Amino acid sequence: MKPKSILLKQRGVLPGFGLTMGFTIFYLSMVILIPISMIFIKTASMSWDQFVGAVTSPRAMAAYYLSFTASFIAAMINGIFGIIVAWVLERYNFPGKRIIDGLLDLPFALPTAVAGITLTAIYSSNGWFGQYLEAIGIKAAYSPLGVVIVLTFVGLPFVVRTLQPVLHDFDKEMEDAAASLGANRWQTFTKVILPELLPALLTGFVLAFARGLGEYGSVIFIAGNMPMRTEITPLLIMIKLEQFDYAGASAIAAVFLLASFTLLLLINLLQRRKNLVRA
Amino acid sequence: MKFKKTVLTALAVILALGLAHSALAQKEITLLNVSYDPTREFYQEFNATFVKYWAEKTGQTVTIRQSHGGSGKQARAVIDGLEADVVSLALAYDVDAIARGELISEKWQSRLPDNSSPYFSTIVFLVRKGNPKNIKDWDDLIKPGVSVITPNPKTSGGARWNYLAAWGFALKRWGDEAKAKDFVAALFKNVPILDTGARGSTTTFVERGIGDVLLAWENEALLAINTLGKDKFEIVIPSLSILAEPPVSVVDAVVDRRGTREVADAYLRYLYTEEGQILAGKHYHRPRLESVAAKYEGQFPKVNLFTIDQLLGGWPEAQKKHFGDGGIFDQLYQPNK
Amino acid sequence: MGKLSMPMNTTIAARATLNAGIGGGQESKLFRWALIAIATAFLGLFLFAPIIAVFAKALEKGLSVYFSAITEPDAQAAIRLTILTAAITVPLNLCFGVAAAWAITKFDFFGKNLLITLIDIPFSVSPVISGMIFVLLFGAQSLLGPFLTAHNIKIIFAVPGIVLATIFVTSPFIARELIPVMQAQGSEEEQAAISLGASGWQIFWRVTLPNIKWGLLYGVILCNARAMGEFGAVSVVSGHIRGLTNTMPLHVEILYNEFQFVAAFSVASLLTILALVTLAAKNFVQKKSRQRFITSPVEGIDYSGVQL
Known part of the structure; x- marks a missing residue:
């Protein structure tokens, strides 16, 4: 952070504050703030009992439960495999490494509808992988497992991309020191390397989790959308909208928004902690 | 402030493009038929036939757009501003709902033969x-x-x-x-x-x-x-x-505003002609016209209907x-x- | 506040030297290859199989079916609408991003952190909610509804609604790329220019822009990818009129629901190509600028705190 005096001086020197600030505020209000406030305005039109009834109905509770557990499991999978992938990409050389590294961000760039129909095609009972899973009695598509699969896909890059730079900058001398003190490789990893990775791992995990929570496009194709069983919260909002129950949709959306904002806050806190640790 | 000018110019250009786009769109005659789910294939073929018929009859080119979804949802979308010239929904109640939203005349069901349902099903x-x-x-x-x-x-x-x-x-x-x-x-x-x-x-x-x-x-x-x-x-x-009777109606408020009443009306009446009925039968809706119904008799078994x-x-x-x-x-x- | 003050310029070159030093690690060869095998198997299941599957399904019935699926009028209309949406969205968000980054990084003012958080909001909002807010605002049943109907202004279930929802969803991308880049750059050069008598516009054009052009381009690439691929938000406001208000992702859904799987995957393959081109462009910009940008993810969350 620069000393405040310099920054304050700048306002007098550089032009354009009024224009850029004015435009920014105007645009933010028109495009973001006014529209999003509609959720809360609409929700406020309900009585307290109606609100509680809408957000705690068994169907809504089942939807929150699925959204949270599926996102959590998917983030766990991404956490575990993310460590391996990041490790392999940063520490080893093998053919195809650069292609993998380049394509890793695909889940960010691929439209979610495409991801949805494709993963459904692969994991449904007559798909490439689905048929083998079916043979051993596992139903992948149109079950909660399907939700986990697509959420694993959409959250895949987060952990890898947060871990890579930390692994990269990791001080090899500490590893060598541990080894010279008699630690074996596994001990070195769990006692020396992993603690250093932990803040980044946690950040990647929460990012993947938050991403999974809001996901809609890819999930609706694979989930089967059965009420109480495979209906995620964004889909329930959509169904309420289609029934033109705007107030009910807004109520659930408001609850969901608060959850996402909390996660956003958590991510920022983690980030600050991580920066402190690294500083 | 040059930057401001550029931003404003850019906005103006975008706005102009948008207006030109909509002006262009208004030159040709378009109809939007908001329909329920299982009519996709039927209206796809029916629209093409009607476009040809209308061009021969009047020389006008008409483009017909389709939107499909659950009937109740579609009705609510029309009430909420989806600009449909005609609706062809699954049941009369949904058209009534639009009529209550003052977009369709209350007497819509008596404007066309057979309770305004040109085909039926079960x-x-x-x-x-x-x-x-x-x-x-x-x-x-x-x-x-x-x-x-x-x-x-x-x-x-x-x-x-x-x-x-x-x-x-x-x-x-x-x-x-x-x-x-x-x-x-x-x-x-x-x-x-x-x-x-x-x-x-x-x-x-x-x-x-x-x-x-x-x-x-x-x-x-x-x-x-x-x-x-x-x-x-x-x-x-x-x-x-x-006995399931899916009804059709023009959306009065929309056709009057857009000046499409004549073609919208002709579109719906064409459903009752032999050509329309044959297509309905071909896409497994039961035709009203006796002659066409006879032709498709083998396709539709006798059902005891209430x-x-x-x-x-x-x-x-x-x-x-x-x-x-x-x-x-x-x-x-x-x-x- | 740590977010803005982080160093941004780990150069590729520096990474390369580091890489050379690291070598192969200390694990046994067997273990190393086992890990590589696990990693590639995981990515194979979740990353490569889908890419291959899109093209395999699209080309299942041969090239001519593929081409007729993507040249059919409704598909063409969807492609045009997708391009139109991006063509309106990206420039507007570009103006917004530049203005916001300029205000935030060149001046000090009360509530700066709040402003940054507000810019981030769309990242943390589920796409369905992003779409529904515009229905609540502009639908016929809303406060504005009667006015809009009376003046024959169509927003919801028409192109303006699609554009608005897309602008909302993609508004943070460019701002989020530019803010850290311009922060790292500081304003010394601009101040030098102004002491030499340059006008504000000259400073931006000659001094600031050359410094931030790669960051800008990076943001534009990501913003464009999301604008073209957005599904949830657009699905709420579209009205699904074939040939009129269907974007490419919505067209994919409709085809899929009509059992036209080959056609659905054909249009999906175009979007996949777009995604691959986006990744290539992104990697190119990263390489060219010798910087690692914040890999802003395409959806759902503020990723900018991640230090790269």
């Missing part, structure tokens, strides 16, 4: 080949272990016909509303998934392989059989079903009693794990 069962659960009639649907697929009556017109057909069957069989309520409650206990539209349910049953029996429009069931394979599914006709007026006192009453907020359907349907 509800049948689609089961997997060989009928492994041996489903013959409505009362087989409430047996334990039978999984029934039907869309959500709150959003889908077909689903409301399904529900009322079941209700009517129970009422006729036991002659008692309480029994009918129990029957329909038991039926919905066997429903694992409610899609928003009939097409979604068909996909669930046919593609996803969920469920033992699909309650479907006859036209949707025939379409599924004929496009996806006679070796996979078969149709079961229940002992009693409902009407909504006979057993349920007409649409407004049925809608309010069964599908309103807190209505019988809300009381009955408690989705379970």
Whole structure:
């Protein structure tokens, strides 16, 4: 952070504050703030009992439960495999490494509808992988497992991309020191390397989790959308909208928004902690 | 401030482009037909035929757009501003709802022949080949272990016909509303998934392989059989079903504003001509015109039908009693794990 | 506040030297290859199989079916609408991003952190909610509804609604890329220019822009990808009129629901190509600028705190 005096001086020197600030505020209000406030305005039109009834109905509770557990499991999978992938990409050389590294961000760039129909095609009972899973009695598509699969896909890059730079900058001398003190490789990893990775791992995990929570496009194709069983919260909002129950949709959306904002806050806190640790 | 100028110029250009775009769009005649789910294939072909007919008759080129979804959802979209010139929905109540929104004249149903429904249909069962659960009639649907697929009556017109057909069957069989309520409650206990539209349910049953029996429009069931394979599914006709009359209407407020009344009206009337009726029959809707109906006789088995007026006192009453907020359907349907 | 003050310029070159030093690690060869096998198997299941599957399904019935699926009028209309949406969205968000980054990084003012958080909001909002807010605002049943109907202004279930929802969803991308880049750059050069008598516009054009052009381009690439691929938000406001208000992702859904799987995957393959081109462009910009940008993810969350 620069000393405040310099920054304050700048306002007098550089032009354009009024224009850029004015435009920014105007645009933010028109495009973001006014529209999003509609959720809360609409929700406020309900009585307290109606609100509680809408957000705690068994169907809504089942939807929150699925959204949270599926996102959590998917983030766990991404956490575990993310460590391996990041490790392999940063520490080893093998053919195809650069292609993998380049394509890793695909889940960010691929439209979610495409991801949805494709993963459904692969994991449904007559798909490439689905048929083998079916043979051993596992139903992948149109079950909660399907939700986990697509959420694993959409959250895949987060952990890898947060871990890579930390692994990269990791001080090899500490590893060598541990080894010279008699630690074996596994001990070195769990006692020396992993603690250093932990803040980044946690950040990647929460990012993947938050991403999974809001996901809609890819999930609706694979989930089967059965009420109480495979209906995620964004889909329930959509169904309420289609029934033109705007107030009910807004109520659930408001609850969901608060959850996402909390996660956003958590991510920022983690980030600050991580920066402190690294500083 | 040059930057400001550039930004403003950019905005102006975008605005101008937008206006030019809409001005261009207004030059040609377009019609938007907002329809329910299982009419996609029918209207696709019908539109092409009508466009040709209209060009020959008047020399005008008309472009017809389609939007499909659950009937109730589509009606609400029209009320909410989806600019439909004509609606062709699954049931009269949904058109009534638009009429109550003051977009359609209250007398719409008497403006065209046959209650404004140029074709009719009914509800049948689609089961997997060989009928492994041996489903013959409505009362087989409430047996334990039978999984029934039907869309959500709150959003889908077909689903409301399904529900009322079941209700009517129970009422006729036991002659008692309480029994009918129990029957329909038991039926919905066997429903694992409610899609928003009939097409979604068909996909669930046919593609996803969920469920033992699909309650479907006859036209949707025939379409599924004929496009996806006679070796996979078969149709079961229940002992009693409902006469389903999907109505059509011009949306007065929209056609008057857009100046499309003449072509919209001609479009709907063309549904009643021989060409229109043949296409309806071809896409498995039962034609009204005797001559065409005779031609498709082999396709449509005889079904014992009751009407909504006979057993349920007409649409407004049925809608309010069964599908309103807190209505019988809300009381009955408690989705379970 | 740590977010803005982080160093941004780990150069590729520096990474390369580091890489050379690291070598192969100390694990046994067997273990190393086992890990590589696990990693590639995981990515194979979740990353490569889908890419291959899109093209395999699209080309299942041969090239001519593929081409007729993507040249059919409704598909063409969807492609045009997708391009139109991006063509309106990206420039507007570009103006917004530049203005916001300029205000935030060149001046000090009360509530700066709040402003940054507000810019981030769309990242943390589920796409369905992003779409529904515009229905609540402009639908016929809303406060504005009667006015809009009376003046024959169509927003919801028409192109303006699609554009608005897309602008909302993609508004943070460019701002989020530029803020850290301009922060790291500081304003010394601009101040030098102004002491030499340059006008504000000259400073931006000659001094600031050359410094931030790669960051800008990076943001534009990501913004464009999301604008073209957005599904949930657009699905709520579209009305699904074939040939009129269907974007490519919505067209994919409709085809899929009509059992036209080959056609659905054909249009999906175009979007996949777009995604691959986006990744290639992104990697190119990263390489060219010798910087690692904040890999802003395409959806759902503020990723900018991640230090790269």
